[in-house]
Amino acid sequence: MSEEKENIQFELTKELVNHVEQLIKVNNDKALQKLLNGFHYADIAEILDELNLGEAMYVIKLLDSETTADILMELDEDNREKVLKNLSAKEIAEEVEELDTDDAADIIAELPEERQEEVISQIEDEAHKSEIQELLTYDEATAGSLMAKELVKVYETWTVAGCMRRIRGQAKEVTRVHSIYVVNKEEKLIGRLSLKDLIVAKSDQKISDIVKVNVDYVNVQDDVEDVAKVMAKYDLEAIPVVDDNQTLLGRITIDDIVDVLKEEAEKDYQLAAGITQDVEADDSILQLTKARLPWLFLGLIGGVGAFLIMEGFHDTFSKYAVLFFFTPLIAAMAGNVGVQSSAIIVQGLANDEVKGSVNSRLIKEMLLAALNGVLLAVFLFLFVWAIKGEINTAFAISVSLVAVIIVAGLVGTFVPLFLDKRGIDPAIATGPFITTSNDIFGILIYFWIAKMILGI
Template identity: 80%
Template sequence: MQFQLTDELIEQVERLVENQNDKELQKLLKEFHYADIAEVLDELNLEDAVYVIKLLDSETTSDVLMELDEDNREKVLKNLSAKEIAEEIEELDTDDAADIISELPEERQQEVISKIEDEEHKAEITELLAYDEDTAGGLMAKELVKVYETWTVAGCLRRIRGQAKEVTRVHSIYVVDKQDKLIGRLSLKDLIVAKNEKKIADIYISNVDYVEVNEDVEDVAKVMAKYDLEAIPVVDENQTLLGRITIDDIVDVLKEEADKDYQLAAGITQDVEADDSILELTRARLPWLVLGLVGGVGAFLIMEGFQESFKEKAILFFFTPLIAAMAGNVGVQSSAIIVQGLANDDLRGSINSRLIKEMLLAALNGVILAIFLFLFVWFYKGELDKALAISISLIVVIIVAGLIGTFVPLFLNKRGVDPAIATGPFITTSNDILGILLYFWIAELIINIYN
């Protein structure tokens, strides 16, 4: 049965904590997955959450800590001693251990590391902390199964049993030479069916995908997605095998990137959550709201410049919201498609060809919409010149909006700026202003020519 977080469950846990009924609390939580326990702890106050954390065994606690909300985990860790944190760290894979330690203040990091008793684990965590968190090195784990090409099948089987004990999931067996350079991978099937005296050099597969330690995590994600990999080895510039990255870490990267892009598209410039403080949320939202305000003032100034036209052609004023909305919508649609293509690395062809395609697409959509608008204005108002002016203006505005929505994210991407920023208020505001300017200018021009 799927776990469900209910008010009754939270109240039950709080009651057991209040009564310090450790036996019943342990019995209750034992039935839950560590991710479910983390979900429960996220709903408790800090004091109760720390009480439960200290009550659980180290293996469960370490897994729960990784699943906790980042802000809640930070608060919990502040209430644990360096030795208590070190005990939990020793139960985690090196990549998860490094992630938790990296969230601590620098002075406390050193204190926690000094309390780790397993010297090999300590050294590996320290190595991982030296890498940038946005690189393959910052994402990889040191736990893996590797074999040497000089081993026999019989010797290999004995040795990998010992290595596998330290690895949560064995996705692949990597083959290295005497210098620990990655030279291939080993199929478990080939290993099992091969004769005991056979050398690994005779049965390994030389074709193996890998990433370099300083490669950007987004590029790592693209490689793993392209080749449907559950894990990928990480090497240095000398091809020395350093670690591996597993699919669960990549899923976290993709989720974080999607969250960031979604917030950028909504006009939020910082990584924030609903539970953050009002001040933090204001800092994240205000810059783009200011841009929207500037855009609104710009639209006012443009409309003021055409106020004489309003007196004689008041109908133009009433269609202003429609034109602005169409410009914003078309621009966002175009930019969203381009940003998605850039994210998935499946855009092909030059910028010019992409712009031409978008112009033709926008023109087709514009003509279809303009026909409906033309018929509406003509039948409703009976003014052919106004209907023609508004409809033609709509076509031009939609084409220009489509071109802007296509060009801006491509330009930002070339400049090394996240193109997701182009799908939000930036595109909407710029298209609103330009759309209104083009609308009044073209409409007035057509009406004057017609008359």
């Protein structure tokens, strides 16, 4: 019966939230505990996100620390911040003592510095405290900030029988045992074992006889995005972390990497939309304005630039007014092609799939843009000729379209590659920056070529 219950997909409903609120209102602790104990901690966190602060605190105080510690990690960041503000340093310390070191360090890192010291001083487990303090010293963009100290470690000199006895004690502190790491007497990583290796090996064999020395690892100072690429490339559920001396320090598990990929995707999406800061829909109007205004101002500057360009071709408009009506089409095509090209490059850079020289990449994009431009230009030529009956005008607009698409494709390819070489997030190139720049280039090229062909 319990297994069947675990397989039922949790669904957060208004009725469930109302039921929880009612139980809190009448202080029916027994019924509330029975109800919530039937849910996964992530589901309880989802319920708490729908409650007001007082109600959420009631549930946090009611449940045991082992459960609420996991709930805290799943809460919305803003709600977690509010909950932590309403817990004493001692209460927070009790929560983090139930968590793995990486999660505990994440919770404490969200607190103000003075509060961090108070909480750390209240942690009773000295080993746990020391490991958390170590993790807090690493930059948040490095592998050290993601790693957990909990792992199963054995020495190459042990026998299989002795190893089996010792790892039982270590495994109690590890949520999931993905691999058993083998070190030498200097604590340097030399390889790994799987549980299968231990099970099939003879009890008197030395660990050094069965260790797999080809083990993937990352340095504690490696960038988190590089760690994510390594784990994705080799389909790893966990990867050991070492220092410059090859000393085993900890391990990073796939759940932490999923969080990194999610955060990076959200950041890139916001950059592509022209948002310069990490914001959410519930943030204040001031925060949202500060995040959006820079790129909106860039768009305004681009519009002013387009106006000045068009004003400079006033004589062209006066003789061929039809050119004016195709200006939005040219600008739109330039922006769309630029965004398409930059999006492909940015995706390739993120997945480490962009290989070869910049020149070969630009040549390929130029040929692709030329092909697409010619096909679109043929349709546009026939349309303008049929509507206006002016073959020269149709030819001028069509040739301009081909040139604009080629230039937009080159700009959309070159800019993200250039930004990446300079250590700037290339995702910027998929947003208003590339659209605005290509609009301006497109309009300038359009009128210049049309003026040349029409002999104005």
